[in-house]
Amino acid sequence: MLSFSSSIRATTVAIALTLPAFAHAQDTLVVSNWGYSNNFYQPFVFEPFEKAHNVKIVTESGGAPERLNKARIRGGVDVILLTDKFSQIGINQGAFETIDSSKLTHLDELYEVAKHPQGEYGPAYTFGRYGIVYDKTRTDTPITSWCDLWRDDFKDSVAMPAFNTTGGPLTVMMAAKCAGTDAFKDPEAAFAKMAELKPNIVKTFSSGSELTNLLSTGEAFIGLAQDYAFPAIKAANPNIGWAELDEGDFAMMNTYNIPKNSKNKELALKFIDFSISAQVQKDGAVELGAGSGPINKTVELTDEQASGLVYGQDQVEKMQTTPIKQLLEVNDAWEKLWNKTFGF
Amino acid sequence: MAALGPWLLVLPATMLLFLLLVLPVAGTLKESFDGASGGLLDNYQAFFADEFNRVVLIRSFKIAFMSTFVSLVAGFLGAYMIANASPNLKRVLLILSVFPLLTSVVVRSFSFMAILGRNGVVNTLFLKIGLIDQPLELLFTQGAVVAGLAYLFTPLMILSLVGVLENIDDDLYAAAGSLGASPVGVFFQVTLPLAVPGMIVGSILVFTGSLATFVTPVLLGGEQQMTLSTLLYRKAMISFDWAAANTIAAIMMAITITCVIAMGALANRIAAGRKMR
Numbered sequence: 001m002l003s004f005s006s007s008i009r010a011t012t013v014a015i016a017l018t019l020p021a022f023a024h025a026q027d028t029l030v031v032s033n034w035g036y037s038n039n040f041y042q043p044f045v046f047e048p049f050e051k052a053h054n055v056k057i058v059t060e061s062g063g064a065p066e067r068l069n070k071a072r073i074r075g076g077v078d079v080i081l082l083t084d085k086f087s088q089i090g091i092n093q094g095a096f097e098t099i100d101s102s103k104l105t106h107l108d109e110l111y112e113v114a115k116h117p118q119g120e121y122g123p124a125y126t127f128g129r130y131g132i133v134y135d136k137t138r139t140d141t142p143i144t145s146w147c148d149l150w151r152d153d154f155k156d157s158v159a160m161p162a163f164n165t166t167g168g169p170l171t172v173m174m175a176a177k178c179a180g181t182d183a184f185k186d187p188e189a190a191f192a193k194m195a196e197l198k199p200n201i202v203k204t205f206s207s208g209s210e211l212t213n214l215l216s217t218g219e220a221f222i223g224l225a226q227d228y229a230f231p232a233i234k235a236a237n238p239n240i241g242w243a244e245l246d247e248g249d250f251a252m253m254n255t256y257n258i259p260k261n262s263k264n265k266e267l268a269l270k271f272i273d274f275s276i277s278a279q280v281q282k283d284g285a286v287e288l289g290a291g292s293g294p295i296n297k298t299v300e301l302t303d304e305q306a307s308g309l310v311y312g313q314d315q316v317e318k319m320q321t322t323p324i325k326q327l328l329e330v331n332d333a334w335e336k337l338w339n340k341t342f343g344f
Numbered sequence: 345m346a347a348l349g350p351w352l353l354v355l356p357a358t359m360l361l362f363l364l365l366v367l368p369v370a371g372t373l374k375e376s377f378d379g380a381s382g383g384l385l386d387n388y389q390a391f392f393a394d395e396f397n398r399v400v401l402i403r404s405f406k407i408a409f410m411s412t413f414v415s416l417v418a419g420f421l422g423a424y425m426i427a428n429a430s431p432n433l434k435r436v437l438l439i440l441s442v443f444p445l446l447t448s449v450v451v452r453s454f455s456f457m458a459i460l461g462r463n464g465v466v467n468t469l470f471l472k473i474g475l476i477d478q479p480l481e482l483l484f485t486q487g488a489v490v491a492g493l494a495y496l497f498t499p500l501m502i503l504s505l506v507g508v509l510e511n512i513d514d515d516l517y518a519a520a521g522s523l524g525a526s527p528v529g530v531f532f533q534v535t536l537p538l539a540v541p542g543m544i545v546g547s548i549l550v551f552t553g554s555l556a557t558f559v560t561p562v563l564l565g566g567e568q569q570m571t572l573s574t575l576l577y578r579k580a581m582i583s584f585d586w587a588a589a590n591t592i593a594a595i596m597m598a599i600t601i602t603c604v605i606a607m608g609a610l611a612n613r614i615a616a617g618r619k620m621r
Contacts, residue, residue, distance in 0.1 A: 063581070065581045065582055065584065066581060069584070089584065093584075156481065162567050163567075164578055164582040164583060202484065203483075203484045203566045203567075203568070204566050204567040204568065205566070206562075206567075213457075217457070217458075217461055217462070217463060218461075218462055218463045219461055219462050219483065331583075335583070336394075336396070339396035340395075340396065342567060342568065343396050343399065343400070343567070343568070343570060
C-alpha cells in the first residue's frame with residue numbers, strides 16, 4: 001500500500017508526464033511538395049513558420065500527378081506546390097480554392113506575371129525557363145535559334161522531351177514557328193515540321209535525370225531542358241552550355257495552391273504569404289539555384305548568385321509566355337498527332 | 345468444428361488477399377466497363393479505335409514473344425549445362441545464374457544502357473576491331489528492349505528448366521544410346537520432349553513478366569518503343585485518363601490469363617499425347 005506522500009509524488013510525476021502532450025497540442029499544416037528541396041524548406045521556410053505560428057508542418061512528397069490526385073481525391077493537404085501545368089489541371093478539375101489576394105501582404109512585391117498566373121488562384125513562387133542546352137565542343141556553329149534543331153549536322157543528336165512533359169508541346173509550338181505558322185491554328189503543319197525533326201532525335205525523355213543521363217553518356221549532345229536540371233547536366237558534362245536563343249526561352253512557373261478540401265485555409269494563406277516574402281525568395285534563389293528564380297521583384301542578388309537564374313525585370317520580360325490553358329485544351333488532339341508522328 | 349479448423353487457419357490470409365488483390369482488381373474491371381456515355385464497351389471501343397493503341401498492343405505482344413523465345417533458347421542452354429555439371433559446379437552455376445535476380449530491375453536495365461550505348465561496350469569493341477567506322481544505333485530500339493527483357497527473365501527460365509532436366513532418368517539416355525541414337529538424336533527425341541513442361545512453365549513466367557514490365561521498356565526503348573505498361577502509366581499518371589488506364593489494365597489481365605490458360609492446355613495436351621504413346 002502506497003503512503004500518502006508516495007501517492008502524491010506518483011500523481012505529480014504522472015501529471016508532469018502527461019501535461020506536455022496537452023501543452024504541445026498544435027495545429028498541423030500539410031504541405032505537398034516534390035520532396036527533393038526539403039533540405040532548403042526545412043530550415044528556411046518550415047521552421048521559421050512553425051515558430052511564428054505555433055504550428056507543425058508535415059510534408060507529403062512525390063511526383064506532381066500523384067500528389068494532385070491524392071490532394072483532390074483523398075484530401076488532407078493544405079498547400080500544394082505544382083508546376084503551372086499541373087496546377088492548371090487541378091484548377092480545371094475544380095480541386096483548388098480561389099485566393100483572397102487581400103490577405104497576401106507580399107503580393108504587391110511580385111512581378112505582374114507571377115501574381116495571378118492562372119486567374120484567381122495561387123501565385124507563382126519560382127521562375128524557371130525551358131530552352132536548349134548543348135555540348136559546345138561538338139559543333140562549330142553555335143545554336144542561336146529553336147530552328148537550329150533541324151540542322152542537317154545534328155542527325156541523331158537531339159534528346160527530346162516526351163509529349164506529356166511540360167516541354168513536349170512547347171517544342172511543337174516552336175516547330176510551327178519555324179515552319180512560319182501558328183501551332184494552334186495549323187497543328188498539321190506544326191507536326192509535319194516535327195516529323196522533319198525525327199532523324200535528329202535520339203530519344204524522347206520523360207524526366208530531367210533521364211536527359212542528364214543521355215547527355216552525360218554522349219548518347220545525345222543537344223537537349224531541350226528546363227533550367228532546374230541544368231546544374232546536374234553541367235556537373236555531368238562541363239562542356240554543356242545554355243543556348244542564347246533569338247526567340248527566347250519559355251517561361252516556367254511553379255505555383256502554390258490551396259486544395260478545396262483543406263481544413264486550414266487561413267493558415268495555408270499565411271504560409272503562402274510567408275513563402276513569397278523577399279527573404280524566403282532570396283534564400284530560395286541562393287540555396288536552390290537554377291529553376292528557383294525569385295518572383296519577388298524586391299529581391300536583390302549579386303551577379304554570382306543570379307547566374308543561371310531567371311532574375312530581374314529584363315529576363316522575366318524576355319521569356320516567351322507558356323500558354324498552359326490553351327495547351328491543355330488542345331492536349332488530346334495534339335497527343336494523337338504526336339503519336340502519329342513519333343509512335344509508329 | 346474439426347472440419348472447420350483448416351478453413352479458419354487460412355481465413356486471415358484469404359481475407360487479406362481478398363482485400364488487397366480481389367477488390368482492387370474488381371474495381372479496375374468495373375471502371376473499365378463504365379463508359380462515358382453509359383455503354384459497357386465504350387472504353388474498349390475507344391481503345392481499339394485508336395490506331396496508335398493497336399500498334400502498342402501488337403508491339404507489346406511482339407516484344408514479349410521475342411524475349412520469351414530468346415530466354416527459352418538461352419535458358420535451355422544454361423539449364424542443360426547446369427543439369428549435367430558435377431554437384432559442386434552445379435551449385436556454383438546455379439548461384440551465378442540466379443545472382444542477377446538479387447539486383448534491382450533498374451540497375452540491370454541500366455547495365456544494358458552501358459553495354460549498348462553509343463560509347464558502350466559493344467560499339468567500342470566493334471570500332472576497335474574495325475568492324476564499323478560509326479557507332480551503331482543499338483539503344484532505344486526494339487532489339488534493345490528484347491535483349492534487356494531476355495537478360496531480366498532468363499534466370500527464371502533456367503530455374504524452371506533445371507529441375508525438369510535433372511529429373512530425366514539417366515536410363516533413358518542409356519537406352520536411347522544403346523538403340524543407336526546419336527547424341528543429337530537423343531537430345532531431340534528424349535531430352536527436348538521431356539523438358540516441355542518446364543519450357544512451358546518458364547515461358548508463361550517470362551511472357552507474362554515481359555508483357556507487364558515497365559522499367560526496361562522505358563529505359564531501353566523510350567517513347568518510340570512504347571508498350572502497354574508504359575502506355576498505362578502515361579494514361580494514369582500523366583494524362584489522368586483513368587478510364588483508359590483501367591481499360592489497358594483489364595486488357596493486359598485478359599491477355600495474361602488467356603496466355604496462361606492456352607499454355608496450360610498445350611502442356612496438358614502434350615502430357616496426354618505422351619501417355620497415349
